[in-house]
Amino acid sequence: GAVVSQHPSRVICKSGTSVKIECRSLDFQATTMFWYRQFPKQSLMLMATSNEGSKATYEQGVEKDKFLINHASLTLSTLTVTSAHPEDSSFYICSASPATGKNTEAFFGQGTRLTVV
């Protein structure tokens, strides 16, 4: 099946710094990718929809200046957590589906555990 790679899998950063998370579709092109946040024992909360070549669409309550999304190519989307604070510590997951065909399955990255100290 299709593969989505997310990097890094774990990151620890200091308060006030920024951290970038990458999401790559390795064997297909994706015009749209999705970024989720997941708290322990909870469901995935959609943060934003990343659109190749255009601005991301953010869900209500998600600060766009805090969580910068760039989707510069058909295989790469990045999420940058700016001026990170301890409350940003969480598990972040990306997903994508092939742009062509009627493939309805979403493929997920391995996730990134962010710890802000």
Next chain:
Amino acid sequence: AQTVTQSQPEMSVQEAETVTLSCTYDTSESDYYLFWYKQPPSRQMILVIRQEAYKQQNATENRFSVNFQKAAKSFSLKISDSQLGDAAMYFCAYRREGGATNKLIFGTGTLLAVQP
């Protein structure tokens, strides 16, 4: 707006037994897709099974099968011959027809424990 509801926060099953996880959803659309995803302790999301709404036949994948009741907007997952490796969080998800650009809407999840 579409919603997905999983009313069982936790379930437990004995190894080799059968368990059914419940899911209901709300939508005004006629064409859509439903999924069950598994999230083991590694937290990697794994597709278990998918159902196209236009298909009346219930989807099956080896030990996993669904009971899709479109009129009742119900989509339950049955796991037969449960194995220790089935222990995980299970999420029911909905996606509008149209493919890659449409987001998945997840339920709150059911944590399944498998007792040896």
